[in-house]
Amino acid sequence: MRRPQLAGQVADVALPSDLDPQRLPAHVAVIMDGNGRWARQRGLPRVMGHRRGVETLKATLRRCSDWGIAALTAYAFSTENWSRPGDEVAFLMALFERVLARELEGLDREGVRIRFLGDLEALPEGLQTLIAQATARTAANEGIRFNVCTNYGGRRELVHAARELARQVQQGLLSPDAIDETRFAEALHTAGEPDPDLLIRTSGEYRLSNFLLWQLAYAELHITDVLWPDFGPEALAEALRDYQRRQRRFGGVEPVLS
Numbered sequence: 001m002r003r004p005q006l007a008g009q010v011a012d013v014a015l016p017s018d019l020d021p022q023r024l025p026a027h028v029a030v031i032m033d034g035n036g037r038w039a040r041q042r043g044l045p046r047v048m049g050h051r052r053g054v055e056t057l058k059a060t061l062r063r064c065s066d067w068g069i070a071a072l073t074a075y076a077f078s079t080e081n082w083s084r085p086g087d088e089v090a091f092l093m094a095l096f097e098r099v100l101a102r103e104l105e106g107l108d109r110e111g112v113r114i115r116f117l118g119d120l121e122a123l124p125e126g127l128q129t130l131i132a133q134a135t136a137r138t139a140a141n142e143g144i145r146f147n148v149c150t151n152y153g154g155r156r157e158l159v160h161a162a163r164e165l166a167r168q169v170q171q172g173l174l175s176p177d178a179i180d181e182t183r184f185a186e187a188l189h190t191a192g193e194p195d196p197d198l199l200i201r202t203s204g205e206y207r208l209s210n211f212l213l214w215q216l217a218y219a220e221l222h223i224t225d226v227l228w229p230d231f232g233p234e235a236l237a238e239a240l241r242d243y244q245r246r247q248r249r250f251g252g253v254e255p256v257l258s
């Protein structure tokens with residue numbers, strides 16, 4: 001999918017010329033971290049960082065799409081984030097709902113296929129309804145695949161998959177010996193989505209925080225000190241440059257060309 005460039009628009013639509021379009025990650029995952037610190041540095045309430053973070057996500061999605069990346073998976077709310085103060089959690093839920101309602105039409109028009117990954121039943125009902133609408137409305141779109149991990153936890157996802165497979169075995173639909181890596185992956189929220197090639201984490205934290213524990217087995221990791229609300233075109237280009245400098249060997253001896 002290509003958005004027509006508006007006349008006079010000074011946009012970063014083109015892939016920076018030092019990046020090789022043939023060697024881009026097909027799937028980028030991002031842990032959007034540092035919204036709170038971004039706000040604190042400015043003497044603002046934490047939630048202002050979340051508000052700005054949404055704008056960054058929107059711009060990053062567009063950029064990935066324009067630059068030829070096929071899938072973007074973003075960590076928006078973890079199963080552990082419920083432990084934050086109630087007013088911050090409530091603000092985030094309301095923000096997700098407001099933004100999705102506002103952006104859905106544009107996302108659909110731009111050909112984005114949106115999915116929400118996580119334990120969605122624990123989300124406020126209004127948000128669940130919107131998520132169902134957004135998923136259905138964009139399911140047949142052929143542009144960038146955009147996965148938003150909401151009430152997502154890697155461990156919870158694995159337990160959910162194990163339970164699902166056990167149920168199938170109990171019902172006589174599946175033999176335990178038929179459970180292999182492919183079958184297991186199909187029971188995850190990410191079913192049908194190839195594993196991320198590149199994981200970006202902002203705000204300088206060197207941890208996974210329970211994100212995509214299965215799927216990141218062979219991802220290249222890029223950690224930047226940039227706080228998520230400041231993650232602009234140069235920061236994304238730098239992550240892609242870093243990726244293109246890597247040799248992916250997948251346990252072998254020779255680099256595997258992607």
Ligand code: IPE
Pocket residue numbers: 032033034035036037038076077078081092203
């Ligand atoms: C990431 O930013 C957004 C969410 C987890 C929802 P944070 O809110 O974690 O920001 P910091 O880490 O406190 O700076």
Ligand code: IPE
Pocket residue numbers: 031032033034075076077078081205207209
């Ligand atoms: C990870 O960020 C979760 C999201 C970005 C949604 P956190 O800020 O929650 O992670 P920790 O607490 O630093 O591990």
Ligand code: MG
Pocket residue numbers: 033034035
């Ligand atoms: Mg954080």
